Amino acid sequence: MKRCLPLVAAVLLSACSLMPHYERPAAPVAPTYPVNDATADGSGAPAVASDLPAADTAWRDFFPEPPLQNLIETALANNRDLRLAALRIDEARATYRIARADLLPHLDATLSGTRARTPAFATGTGAAVVGERFDAGLALPAFELDYLRRVRSLSAAALASYLATDEARQAAQIGLVAEVANAWFTERAYAAQLALAQRTYEARRRTFDLTRQRLDAGASSLLDVRSNETLMETARASALALARQRAQAANALTLLAGAPAPQQAGDAAGDTLPDDARLDAMSALPAGLPSALLARRPDIRAAEQRLRAANANIGAARAAFFPRIALTAAFGSASPAFSQLFDSGGDTWSFTPQLVxxxxxxxxxxxNLDLAEVRRNSAVADYERTIQVAFREVADALAARTYLGDQVTAQRAIQEAQAERLRLLTLRFESGVASSLDVLDAQRELFSAEQQLVEARRLRATNAVDLYRALGGGLK
Structure with a gap:
């Protein structure tokens, strides 16, 4: 056995890896994000990307609203998709531990006893013989000398797969935070629109009652009554539709949170969508540079780990073409009686090298090698596509941010102009200059402008969330 040790040492020292050298593919995107001519904040200054990464902003700082924070915390603790992602990490970790265990020899303790009868014709003595044998020892099952790093390549692939799974869980967490925030802003927008529709309905109902009274007194026409009734019922239909949409948005929040969503305490203005100052702060999130996405976004890091795993599997597939050297050894003691099993003179050993x-x-x-290479090429394409998708998500969010601030400003100007128009027409109507139809038309357009303003503010809030997620924020 001692004569074999120099040979084994020489083989181990000459070990080499057949795994291809890993090189990160170049990012197939432009070095900078596209900059639009419009401004991000309406101030006249162009949107400039900053080196400050969004991922450094914790989600508790980005979403200071206590109800939203409670929802996000509940979702992180109870969301079933996130829980499945965590279980996949445990699965990948166990798979890696199994692969890593093959790098070291396995040692088994054995204890066996045999009792056998040999018939008379086989003993040569004319009498049957019953024999006993007991064995105890240590055994080394077939241990592969990994001189071509085949086992190490498999272990490296398992490690990369485990790391990719962990990155995927982080990406799922970021996505969940953004989904909960967007769903919450959507529910709050429906709540604001519902409150507006209910107030409008009550106001139009009072106007309708007054118009009927004037009709009874001969001071109004049936056309005025029916026109006011149409407006009143339109507001009522809008309120019912918004109540349904709000209930469905609350159900979506419940699914994301994995538990019943807490009821909102009232629908006051401060308890709906963020105000303009808050929206400005959210939308002012710095964009960073495209190269930062490679380190910041977990989905890109997961794609790269999958690429590393595919690269490592090529090394294992290449090593399969070469001989494998395995060692099997055992050392112990044997005796015809169990009580004499460890007495001197009963030592046994065996050493069985094997070359396949x-x-x-x-x-x-x-x-198998062709399959490994195809999977590596597929992983390269997946990695590049993940980068392109991430780049587009950031670019889309930046483009939307560029225009949504001005859109909210313009929509607010429309709403204020419609409110003033209604006030002036009401004065003209009371003076007998304008008709009631002009007033009704102004009421209808004001209601539409108010609803569109709420929707524009919701779009601006969700755009800020989308940009925060696209830049890798929401993990802390």
Missing amino acids: LPLFDAGRNRA
Whole structure:
């Protein structure tokens, strides 16, 4: 056995890896984000990307509203998709531990006893013999000398797969935070629109009652009554539709949170969508540079780890073409009686080196190598596509941010102009200059402008959330 040790040492020292050298593919995107001519904040200054990464902003700082924070915390604790992602990490970790264990020899303790009867014709003595044998020892099952790093390549692939799974869980967490925030802003927008529709309905109902009274007194026409009734019922239909949409948005929040969403305490203005100052702060999130996405976004890091795993599997597939060297050894003691098992003179040992050289496998090894290379190429394409998708998400969010601030400003100007128009027409109507139809038309357009303003503010809030998520924020 001692004569074999120099040979084994020489083989181990000459070990080499057949795994291809890993090189990160170049990012297939432009070096900077596209900059639009419009401004991000309506101040006349162009939107400039900053080196400050969004991922450094914790979600509790980005979403200071206590109800929203409670929802996000509930979702992180109870969301089933996130829980499945965590379980996949445990699965990948166990798979890696199994692969890593093959790098070290396994040692088994054995204890066996045998009792056998040999018939008379086989003993040569004319009498049957009953024999006993007991064995105890340590055994080394077939341990592969990983001189071509085949086992190490498999272990490296398992490690990369585990890391990719962990990155995928982080990406799922970021996505969940953004989904909860967007769903919450959507529910709050429906709440604001519902409150507006209910107030409008009550006001129009009072106007309708007054018009009927004037009709009874001969001071109004049936056309005025029906026109006011149409407006009143339109507001009522809008309120019912918004109540349904708000209930469905609350159900979506419940699904995301994994638990019943807490009821909102009232629908006052401060308890709906963020105000303009808050929206300005959210939309002012610095964009950073495209290269920062490679380190900040977990989905990109997960794609790169999958690429590393595919690269490592090529090394294992290449090593399958070469001989494998395995060692099997055992050392122990044997005795015809259990009480004498460890007495001197009963020592046993065995050492069995084995060399396996693949000669004919019907093209299996070649096909496995081709499969590993195709999967590596697919992983490269997946990595590049993930970067392109991430780049587009940031670019889209930046483009929307550029215009949504001005859109909210313009929509607020429309709403204020419609409110003033209604006030003036009401004065003209009371003076007998304008008709009631003009007033009704102004009421209808004001209601539409108010609803559109709420929707524009919701779009601005969700755009800020989308940009925060696209830049890798929401993990802390």
